[in-house]
Amino acid sequence: MDDSDYTKVFTGSFIIIQLIVDKLEAVGIKAIVKDESESARLAGFGASIQGQxxxxxxxxxxxxxLAIIEAVTSDLEV
Structure with a gap:
C-alpha cells in the first residue's frame, strides 16, 4: 500500500481492530484491515506474528x- 491514498494508522489484535473499525465507521471513516498472517495461512504459508x-x-x-484510535486505546488502558 505504498503508492496509495491510504496510510497505516494502527497495528493490533483482531478484537481491538474491530472495536476501532466500528468507531471509525460510526463517524463515516472507511477503514481497511490487512491481516498478513491470515493471507499467508490461506496461501499455505506460515506467519511469524499471529493475530496482528x-x-x-x-x-x-x-x-x-488517530483521535478516535487514541480515545479507544486510552479507554482500554484503564
Missing amino acids: QDLYVSKEETHDA
Whole structure:
C-alpha cells in the first residue's frame, strides 16, 4: 500500500481492530484491515506474528482517525 491514498494508522489484535473499525465507521471513516498472517495461512504459508492486523485509513482522514484510535486505546488502558 505504498503508492496509495491510504496510510497505516494502527497495528493490533483482531478484537481491538474491530472495536476501532466500528468507531471509525460510526463517524463515516472507511477503514481497511490487512491481516498478513491470515493471507499467508490461506496461501499455505506460515506467519511469524499471529493475530496482528494493520489498520489503514485515507490520508485525508488520518487526523480524525488517530483521535478516535487514541480515545479507544486510552479507554482500554484503564
